[in-house]
Amino acid sequence: MTPALEVAHLSKTFAARRGPFGLLGRRVVRAVEDVSFTVEASRTLALVGESGCGKTTIGRMVVRLAIPNAGSITVEGEDFTRLSGEALRRKRQRVQMVFQDPFACLNARMTAEAIVAEPLVNFGLGDAATRRRRVRQLFDQVGLPQTFLDRLPHHMSGGQRQRLGIARALAAKPAVIVADEAVAALDVSIRSQILNLLKDLQRETGVAYLFISHDLSVVRYLADEIAVMYLGRIVEKGPVRSVFDTPAHPYTQALIGAIPASHPRERRRRALLDGEVPSAAALPIGCPFRTRCPLATDICSREPPPLVTVRHGHAAACHHIHANEMTTGGTTT
Amino acid sequence: MAITVSSDSTGRGLARGRSLAARTVRFVAHRPVLAVSSGILLLFVAVALLSPWLAGDPGTLNPPRRLKPPSATQWFGTDHVGRSVFDRTLWGARISLGVGFAVAITTTVVGVLVGIVAGYFRLADTVIMRAMDAVMAIPAILLAIALVALVGSSPLVIVTAISVPEIPRMARMVRASVLVLREQAYVEAAITCGGRVHSILLRHILPGAAGPILVQATYVFASAMILEAILSFLGAGTPPNVPSWGNMMAEGRQYLQLAPWILGFPALGLALVVLSVNLLGDVWRDMLDPSLAPSAAGVTR
Amino acid sequence: MTAPLLKVEDLTISLASDGGSLPLVKSLSFEIAAGETLCLVGESGCGKSLTALAIIGLLNRRIMRASGGGIFFEGRDLLSADAEAMRRLRGDRLAMVFQEPMTSLNPVQQVGRQISEVIVEHRGTSEREAEREAVRLLDLVRIPDAARRARDFPHQLSGGMRQRVMIAMALALRPALLIADEPTTALDVTIQAQVLALMDELRREFGTALLLITHDLGVVAEMADRVLVLYAGRAVEEAPVEQLFDQPTHPYTRGLLDAIRQLLKPDIERLAEIPGTVPVPAKLDRGCSFAERCGLAMPICGEKRPVLGPRGSRHSAACWLGHLPVEQPA
Numbered sequence: 001m002t003p004a005l006e007v008a009h010l011s012k013t014f015a016a017r018r019g020p021f022g023l024l025g026r027r028v029v030r031a032v033e034d035v036s037f038t039v040e041a042s043r044t045l046a047l048v049g050e051s052g053c054g055k056t057t058i059g060r061m062v063v064r065l066a067i068p069n070a071g072s073i074t075v076e077g078e079d080f081t082r083l084s085g086e087a088l089r090r091k092r093q094r095v096q097m098v099f100q101d102p103f104a105c106l107n108a109r110m111t112a113e114a115i116v117a118e119p120l121v122n123f124g125l126g127d128a129a130t131r132r133r134r135v136r137q138l139f140d141q142v143g144l145p146q147t148f149l150d151r152l153p154h155h156m157s158g159g160q161r162q163r164l165g166i167a168r169a170l171a172a173k174p175a176v177i178v179a180d181e182a183v184a185a186l187d188v189s190i191r192s193q194i195l196n197l198l199k200d201l202q203r204e205t206g207v208a209y210l211f212i213s214h215d216l217s218v219v220r221y222l223a224d225e226i227a228v229m230y231l232g233r234i235v236e237k238g239p240v241r242s243v244f245d246t247p248a249h250p251y252t253q254a255l256i257g258a259i260p261a262s263h264p265r266e267r268r269r270r271a272l273l274d275g276e277v278p279s280a281a282a283l284p285i286g287c288p289f290r291t292r293c294p295l296a297t298d299i300c301s302r303e304p305p306p307l308v309t310v311r312h313g314h315a316a317a318c319h320h321i322h323a324n325e326m327t328t329g330g331t332t333t
Numbered sequence: 334m335a336i337t338v339s340s341d342s343t344g345r346g347l348a349r350g351r352s353l354a355a356r357t358v359r360f361v362a363h364r365p366v367l368a369v370s371s372g373i374l375l376l377f378v379a380v381a382l383l384s385p386w387l388a389g390d391p392g393t394l395n396p397p398r399r400l401k402p403p404s405a406t407q408w409f410g411t412d413h414v415g416r417s418v419f420d421r422t423l424w425g426a427r428i429s430l431g432v433g434f435a436v437a438i439t440t441t442v443v444g445v446l447v448g449i450v451a452g453y454f455r456l457a458d459t460v461i462m463r464a465m466d467a468v469m470a471i472p473a474i475l476l477a478i479a480l481v482a483l484v485g486s487s488p489l490v491i492v493t494a495i496s497v498p499e500i501p502r503m504a505r506m507v508r509a510s511v512l513v514l515r516e517q518a519y520v521e522a523a524i525t526c527g528g529r530v531h532s533i534l535l536r537h538i539l540p541g542a543a544g545p546i547l548v549q550a551t552y553v554f555a556s557a558m559i560l561e562a563i564l565s566f567l568g569a570g571t572p573p574n575v576p577s578w579g580n581m582m583a584e585g586r587q588y589l590q591l592a593p594w595i596l597g598f599p600a601l602g603l604a605l606v607v608l609s610v611n612l613l614g615d616v617w618r619d620m621l622d623p624s625l626a627p628s629a630a631g632v633t634r
Numbered sequence: 635m636t637a638p639l640l641k642v643e644d645l646t647i648s649l650a651s652d653g654g655s656l657p658l659v660k661s662l663s664f665e666i667a668a669g670e671t672l673c674l675v676g677e678s679g680c681g682k683s684l685t686a687l688a689i690i691g692l693l694n695r696r697i698m699r700a701s702g703g704g705i706f707f708e709g710r711d712l713l714s715a716d717a718e719a720m721r722r723l724r725g726d727r728l729a730m731v732f733q734e735p736m737t738s739l740n741p742v743q744q745v746g747r748q749i750s751e752v753i754v755e756h757r758g759t760s761e762r763e764a765e766r767e768a769v770r771l772l773d774l775v776r777i778p779d780a781a782r783r784a785r786d787f788p789h790q791l792s793g794g795m796r797q798r799v800m801i802a803m804a805l806a807l808r809p810a811l812l813i814a815d816e817p818t819t820a821l822d823v824t825i826q827a828q829v830l831a832l833m834d835e836l837r838r839e840f841g842t843a844l845l846l847i848t849h850d851l852g853v854v855a856e857m858a859d860r861v862l863v864l865y866a867g868r869a870v871e872e873a874p875v876e877q878l879f880d881q882p883t884h885p886y887t888r889g890l891l892d893a894i895r896q897l898l899k900p901d902i903e904r905l906a907e908i909p910g911t912v913p914v915p916a917k918l919d920r921g922c923s924f925a926e927r928c929g930l931a932m933p934i935c936g937e938k939r940p941v942l943g944p945r946g947s948r949h950s951a952a953c954w955l956g957h958l959p960v961e962q963p964a
Contacts, residue, residue, distance in 0.1 A: 050822035050823065050824060051822055063525045089527050089529065090527070092524075092526070093527060095525070096525060097522065097525045099521075099522060101518055105518035105519050105522045106519055106522075107536075108519075109540050118526050118528070122526055122527035122528050157912070159911055165522075168526065187677035187912070188849060188850075188890055189889060189890065189893060189907075189908035189912075190911065191893065192893045192896075192905040192906065193908075193909070195905055196904055196905050196907060199904070216823070217897045220897060220900070221896070221897050221902055221905060241901075245900075254824055259852065260826075260827075260852025260853055260856050261852060261855040262855060262894055262895050263855055264855045264856075264858070264879055265876065266855070267855070273824045273827070273828075274828070276792050276794055276795070277822075
């Protein structure tokens with residue numbers, strides 16, 4: 001079976017001009033470097049990492065709001081990156097997006113019904129009567145009352161607006177939904193509702209999710225697989241259970257360790273990782289993580305580590321994986 | 334943190350039940366500047382439209398009764414050849430406001446088109462905006478004098494001469510708005526939802542820029558009226574046989590000591606209209622700017 | 635026991651509008667002892683940030699009105715203090731750190747200078763001395779190469795660095811109380827861990843009391859001595875932190891705790907939800923404001939508003955269920 005989404009060797013660089021009128025030449029920022037992953041239908045891949053790690057850029061390239069410099073994005077067997085014009089516009093039906101900010105992603109001048117109907121109109125799905133029925137059905141599906149059909153977004157709460165955004169993404173029955181920090185702006189009590197909704201909808205429709213998040217704790221519930229990113233590269237990838245229980249890369253270990261305690265008796269009282277993420281414009285030579293890594297040795301500053309399999313379906317890019325695994329043995333949850 | 338307060342819970346909704354008159358009074362009391370400035374503007378528009386019925390022939394000469402001060406029969410007095418300043422001021426309003434409206438509409442239509450194309454299509458941007466910079470460098474007065482010298486004076490020439498240098502300003506502002514709006518999440522959402530270019534521009538981007546465009550148009554309107562007056566004053570504007578506030582002021586200048594009313598009434602009209610249009614623009618700007626809305630300003634940090 | 639450092643008594647904060655005033659924070663009372671960390675927890679719109687602004691005297695007085703029993707800080711009532719007195723107090727005895735450090739720093743002034751100016755203004759030391767102190771403070775908040783970084787402008791620093799600068803500036807005059815409003819919400823997780831650890835360490839070192847405002851119970855678990863849970867402008871539960879996490883009594887607190895605990899458990903089939911949304915502020919509230927979202931609501935909850943009542947030593951909750959023993963969820 002063809003996977004819903006297949007990303008292979010994806011790279012994206014931004015060129016920033018330096019000096020007045022770019023006289024000092026151009027500085028190349030490598031936002032995404034040789035990233036590959038696959039998401040099957042009805043499955044969820046979570047891309048996690050801190051700001052500037054390239055996860056959002058990947059999401060934008062998958063929905064073609066940004067264009068990659070190299071690599072391919074294959075949706076249901078068709079290379080999305082090679083399409084343009086009307087063919088691209090039609091193919092967009094298969095890849096939809098749920099945005100982070102449930103307020104900014106909705107046109108404040110449009111009613112809830114018009115917002116959800118927009119993809120149906122644009123992709124020519126059904127006549128007016130069918131569209132009306134479909135919008136009402138979608139409202140039921142995402143748990144919005146029918147009385148909200150003619151409401152404007154600013155008369156709705158954050159959670160309700162996010163439900164509306166999800167209904168819009170679902171309207172055209174896509175194969176893939178990219179959810180970029182879809183619950184990050186929501187209150188705790190609303191977050192559980194939306195996470196449950198996303199899971200229910202996947203069960204009902206078989207849609208694949210590319211779930212982008214900075215928050216590892218959210219990912220554990222929703223995702224089947226995790227890809228951890230650092231400075232544009234995937235440093236660890238594997239089934240959610242395997243990555244959480246036995247993280248192989250020191251950065252993944254630090255990220256899991258940085259999740260705040262769920263009880264005051266489990267307080268840490270110290271940060272596990274010093275320093276900050278270096279600028280993507282001045283990448284360290286060798287392993288990008290070595291400037292903050294407690295395990296760094298000579299080899300790390302010479303060669304970038306390749307992504308190697310540690311166990312079934314679980315890979316990490318670190319020169320010290322085996323030594324590291326023996327000493328830490330994995331973190332408790 | 335933001336708190337949205339629906340109108341029903343704050344008591345603002347209470348106004349709904351009251352009579353039209355009561356609501357009008359309330360509206361004027363809350364927005365006096367808006368009410369007064371739109372009142373003045375509407376009055377002048379009505380005068381301009383109705384001048385054929387309100388005023389006599391502005392060209393009728395009556396040399397024996399020249400340079401007479403305002404009186405019960407001649408409300409605004411007479412000029413140096415005995416024409417009624419009242420009739421001429423009313424007829425002049427047609428020219429001044431007409432030029433103002435024509436320039437505002439031309440500038441807005443062309444400027445919005447150019448600005449949207451430059452702001453949305455990156456390839457066109459550099460070429461268009463450099464061209465606009467070049468156009469912006471042309472002084473309106475020189476352009477008008479040159480055009481009048483070439484093809485003679487007519488309302489079309491005046492409107493063209495004033496519009497051309499104003500268009501880049503409008504285009505730049507629209508382009509700046511479009512550049513901001515196209516990055517908005519809801520516009521990106523429209524793209525991923527398969528929106529065609531024209532629907533994205535018309536449904537999502539243009540409505541967002543409408544506020545600043547409207548405000549800019551009021552400023553263009555006001556400055557066009559002043560420029561028309563300056564051109565007519567310099568003799569490069571409306572032909573002398575057609576009364577306009579500009580050429581009335583030019584003629585009145587020579588008799589300023591003797592008969593200040595010839596210059597005074599058209600100048601007063603111009604000042605009132607320009608002031609009210611500018612005030613209207615300011616009020617609209619404040620009303621349309623969400624960051625100046627009182628409820629948002631205090632509760633949101 | 636000595637008098638508390640800060641005592642907020644029956645505080646009500648209202649939004650003044652055309653049709654009257656709309657209460658957003660309702661009869662809130664709490665105390666902070668010297669050196670103690672109190673966390674105000676709640677979701678957006680619960681009034682936690684407004685409370686902080688009222689204490690530090692930065693409410694927008696044009697549209698917001700604070701009233702009630704008073705805000706007593708070191709024995710004096712801040713509600714009736716004039717603007718000049720508040721200005722002198724701010725930064726000196728009372729300091730605040732905001733969520734977004736970029737908007738709280740002057741973008742066109744070097745960060746070291748911004749810190750030294752505070753010192754010169756309140757302490758009257760020489761420029762030279764103040765600058766040395768600023769560098770020392772930047773070093774204290776672990777900004778590497780502090781002497782050089784002091785000459786940087788805010789935009790040259792990362793978000794985490796800027797928040798460290800804000801903390802250095804807030805602690806410059808050794809305040810007795812530091813108010814931090816979502817100080818780590820805009821930061822990455824690894825940086826959040828660093829900044830929280832730093833704040834806790836400095837608090838111990840200087841003996842500063844901390845009023846920490848957050849929506850994140852994880853941050854509460856890491857930092858708090860005592861916790862006050864707010865819902866729709868009212869206190870619903872108050873307890874020492876371990877007590878709260880061990881035996882939450884208000885259904886809302888329990889819902890929030892479940893929301894973070896379940897996420898971290900492997901193989902959870904479905905998360906427990908708090909249904910519905912936070913109610914829009916309204917003029918009259920009859921009954922418990924949480925009643926319509928509460929799975930345990932009884933007829934009385936819709937009619938009479940529960941008041942804070944004791945649930946053990948230093949533990950209180952505003953819930954009608956409180957009088958009956960409630961079994962703990964597994």
